[in-house]
Amino acid sequence: MKIIDIIKESKEIEFYCLVKNLSEGTAANGSKFLSLTLEDQTGQIQAKKWDANEETIERGEVYLIKGAVQEYKDKFQVILKEYRLADENQVDVNSFFKSAPMDKAEIQEEIKKYLYMIENEAINSITKTILNKYVSDYLTYPAATQNHHSYLSGLGYHTVTMLRMADKFIELYPYLDKDYLYAGIILHDFAKVIELSEDKSPEYTIEGKLIGHLVLGNNIIKEVSTELGYQDNEETLLLQHMVISHHGRKEWGSPQRPMTAEAEAVHYIDNIDSKFESIREAFESTKPKEWTKRIPVLEGRSIYRHK
Numbered sequence: 001m002k003i004i005d006i007i008k009e010s011k012e013i014e015f016y017c018l019v020k021n022l023s024e025g026t027a028a029n030g031s032k033f034l035s036l037t038l039e040d041q042t043g044q045i046q047a048k049k050w051d052a053n054e055e056t057i058e059r060g061e062v063y064l065i066k067g068a069v070q071e072y073k074d075k076f077q078v079i080l081k082e083y084r085l086a087d088e089n090q091v092d093v094n095s096f097f098k099s100a101p102m103d104k105a106e107i108q109e110e111i112k113k114y115l116y117m118i119e120n121e122a123i124n125s126i127t128k129t130i131l132n133k134y135v136s137d138y139l140t141y142p143a144a145t146q147n148h149h150s151y152l153s154g155l156g157y158h159t160v161t162m163l164r165m166a167d168k169f170i171e172l173y174p175y176l177d178k179d180y181l182y183a184g185i186i187l188h189d190f191a192k193v194i195e196l197s198e199d200k201s202p203e204y205t206i207e208g209k210l211i212g213h214l215v216l217g218n219n220i221i222k223e224v225s226t227e228l229g230y231q232d233n234e235e236t237l238l239l240q241h242m243v244i245s246h247h248g249r250k251e252w253g254s255p256q257r258p259m260t261a262e263a264e265a266v267h268y269i270d271n272i273d274s275k276f277e278s279i280r281e282a283f284e285s286t287k288p289k290e291w292t293k294r295i296p297v298l299e300g301r302s303i304y305r306h307k
Contacts, residue, residue, distance in 0.1 A: 003208070004285060005044035008075060011255055013078065014066045020044065020094040020201070022059040024052075033090050038065065038078065040096060043285045052244040060201025062086040062093045075148045097200050100149075100157035102141055104139045106154040111186060120179040122228075122235040129224050136195035145202050147283070147296045148274040150301050152199055155192055159185060162269050169265050175254075178263040186241035188266055191217035191243075196212035214253065217243040240292060 001015040021037040021274040027050065034057060040140070049055055057063070066082040086093055100107065115131065118124040130168065143149030143158040162185045170176050183251040194216050195208030218240045241263055247254035248267040248275060258264040274296050283291035285304055291302040 002042040003040050003045050006045060006078065011069050012067075013069060014064070016040065016062060016064055016091050016096070016266065017055060018062050019059050021055060021132045021156065034080075040082075040288075041098070041156070041299060042270050045078055046074065047080055049080040049083075057083065059203075062091070062096050064091075098190065100150035100151060100153035102153070102160065104153045104156060107153060107160055107164050108135070108139055110160045111163070114182045115186065118179045118182055120235060122225075123179045123183045123239065125228050126221065126225055126230060126236065126239060127186055130220060133224075134190055134193050138190060139197060141193050141201040142199065142202060143189060145196065145204070148278045155189060158189065158268055158273060160271050161277070162266075165269050166265070166272065169269065173261075173265075174260055179240060180242065180260070181265055184246070184262055184266040185237060185269065187217060187221065187239060187245055188246045188270060189217075191211060191220060212253065214244050214255065231236065238262075271284055 001013055003015070003017065006015075017040045018035055018039040020039040023035050023142050025033050025035060027033050031050070032055075033054045034052045034055060036046050036047040036049065036057070038045050047065075051056065055135070063083045064086055065080060067078050067080045069076050069078055071077075075246065087269055111131070115124070118127060139156045140153055142151055142154035144154070148157065163182060166178075166181050166185055166270045170178050171182065191213035195205060195213040197200035197205050197208075214219050221236065221240050221243060222231070225233070225239075238260060241256065241260065242258075244255045245258040245263045246266050248271065249257060256266050278297045279292070279296050282295055282303065286292045286305045288305055288307050291304050294300045294302055300303060
C-alpha cells in the first residue's frame, strides 16, 4: 500500500514509509504521544502514536507501519499500532528519499557552464573558490526542510533552474550584469549546507537557527575574498549584498532589501522558482480537475489543476 491509497476511515493498513518529521507531546492522562509526518514516493500523511512512553521511533528512518486510518479535522491520519525498521533486503530504502528531477552530475556540469561564463576575475575567483569548497554537500543537500526543493540535490537543482531563468532576464533586460547575476544565484543559498544538518533528513543546525544562511553566506564571502586578496573590492561588497538581500524584505529574513538591479533580479527569480516548484510538486499528487493541497509558499492557497 502507498500513502496515496490511504483514503478510507478506520481501514487497517500496512505500508512502508519514511519518518519525515517527529515531535513529542503529553496527553491529558500524562502519557507521551508522538506526532509524525510519514512519507513515501506518493505523498505524505500525518500520524499519531499514543501511549508512547517506551517508543523509539527515529526521524529519518524507513519503517514498516501497521495501524488504522481515521479522519481528524477533515483530514486522514494514521494511528500507529505496530512498527519495525524496514529490512533493506525486502525494500529499497533509498527509494523513499525524493531526489531532484535531474542527476547531480548533470547539475554540476550545468552550474560549471555558468561559472565559466563569469568574466570578471574577482567575481569568478570568489564564486569558484566557495563552490569548490562546498561542492559535495552543495550537490546533495535539499534547498529546504519543507515547502520547496526539499529533496536530495534540491539546492543544486534550484540553482540550475534559477540560472536558466536568469538568461531570459538578461535577454529582456540587457542592462543586467550577467557576472553578478550568475554569481549571485550560485551563491545565494550555498550556506544552507551549514544551516542544515544533512542531506536526507535535515534539521536546522545551531548555526542555522542562531545565524541563518544569509548571514553565514555573507561571512564566508568576506573570508574567502580576504584569502584571495579581494577584501576591498566592490565586487566583494556587491556579492555580499546579493546574498543578504535575496529574501527581499526584512520581515522575510533579509538584513537589507535589494539595492542593485542584480540583487532585485536574484530576489524575484528565487521567489518565482520556489513558488512554481511548489506547484509542480503539489501537482504530482493532484489529478486533473482537482485542487492541490494548501501550498505554504502561496500563503496557504490551493491551485486548481485544470489539465
